[in-house]
Amino acid sequence: MKTLPHDHGQKFEQMREQIPGPEAFQIVADLFKQMGDLSRVRIFWLLCHCEECVINISSLMEMSSPAVSHHLKQLKMTGLIISRRDGKEVYYKAADTVQAQMLHHMIEQAIEISCPYSIDDRQKEDA
Incomplete structure (x- = not known):
């Protein structure tokens, strides 16, 4: 059985089996x-709490619509957000995935803030 250059008591093969692939x-x-990217973090955090269109996100973030659209495209490519079309409007919100939820919580813990409310709370208010 092969060992590592510095023997710290663990076998190389045992460690290799535990390391996930690239x-x-x-x-x-x-x-x-x-x-x-600071803007993407802010947009993602916002979309963890509400579903919004590009124009409203632009206004809330004080950014141009093309800049917001660029960031939304990047977030959507990695599966962190999803979109839905309603007539001419496209609405965005955080994806309901383990990765999105973990990042949401990580952001809030890192800057020591808490959720103003969840999407579910907002939907209940609208009902």
């Missing part, structure tokens, strides 16, 4: 790449 880490790298 494709698993690529998923994490892609998610962190998305969160490496």
Whole structure:
């Protein structure tokens, strides 16, 4: 059985079996790449709490619609947000995935804020 150059008591084969393949880490790298942009973090956090159209997101973020659209496209490509069309409007919200939920909680814990309310709470108010 092969050992590591510095023997710390663990067998190389045991460690190798526990390390996920590069494709698993690529998923994490892609998610962190998305969160490496301040505007995308803010937009993603907003969409964790509401469903909005580009115009309203632009207004809330004080950004141009083309800039917001660019960030939405990036977030959608990695599966962090989803969209739906209603007539001419397209609405965006955070995806209901483990990755999106973890990032949402990580953002809030990192800056020590809490959810103003969830999408479910807002839908109940609208009903």
